[in-house]
Amino acid sequence: MRRQKALLVCVVASIGVLAPLASEAQDKEAPVRLSSIKKVFVDKMDNDLDQYIRAEIQKQFKGDMVVVLKPELADAIMAGVSEHQTSTKAVVTGRYLGLHDTATGSVSLLDQKGERVLWSTQAGDRSIWFGSMKAGGPRKVAERLINNLKKAMKEE
Numbered sequence: 001m002r003r004q005k006a007l008l009v010c011v012v013a014s015i016g017v018l019a020p021l022a023s024e025a026q027d028k029e030a031p032v033r034l035s036s037i038k039k040v041f042v043d044k045m046d047n048d049l050d051q052y053i054r055a056e057i058q059k060q061f062k063g064d065m066v067v068v069l070k071p072e073l074a075d076a077i078m079a080g081v082s083e084h085q086t087s088t089k090a091v092v093t094g095r096y097l098g099l100h101d102t103a104t105g106s107v108s109l110l111d112q113k114g115e116r117v118l119w120s121t122q123a124g125d126r127s128i129w130f131g132s133m134k135a136g137g138p139r140k141v142a143e144r145l146i147n148n149l150k151k152a153m154k155e156e
Contacts, residue, residue, distance in 0.1 A: 032076075032111055032118050034153045039066050040109070041074035049082035049105050052142030060146050077114050080107030080145075084138060102126075105141040109149070121148040 040057065042050045054067045068074050082105040106122040123144035125136035 032116075033156055034109070034119055034149075035156050037065065037075045037109070037118075037153075039068045039073060039075045041068050041071040041077045043071075043077060043079040045080050045105075045107075046082040047084045047103070047138050049080065049138050049142060052139050053078065053107070053146060056142045056146040060143075060150055071112075071114075075112060076118060077110045077112070078107055079110060079114075080105060082106075082138060082141065103137045103141050105138070105145055107145050119149065119152055121145060121152075123148065 042053050042057070044050055045053070057065055057067050071077055082103070084103040103125040104122065105124075106120070108120040109118045110116065111118055123141050125138075125140040125144075127136065127140075
């Protein structure tokens, strides 16, 4: 009888110790592969960067990834921020001389629930080689951001 009680106490103690570890293992979800993302929701961003990003996704992914208009339909959510300087000084030194970015953007690709960051990048519109002859602004930033995403998906 004492042996059975001692055995029961050991079993209960083991369960008490191992149960939290088992639930922790279940809480950790398998990592999402970027290449498995086929539908993305692009959240509203400053300077209409979201509009340029939607266009770039369609242009660069050619149907391999689709933009959806409701977050619940998406495999991932893209959120970010943008800045665009339009002052005369910024235009002269940035746009014409190519010394700094006049537009910048930073985006993160989040899981479907918006709880985990799957991927993140940032880009600017500076063009040293051609300066004023190259298009810049949010459109160029979006092109570079989506190009970074495409590269990251291929590297997986």
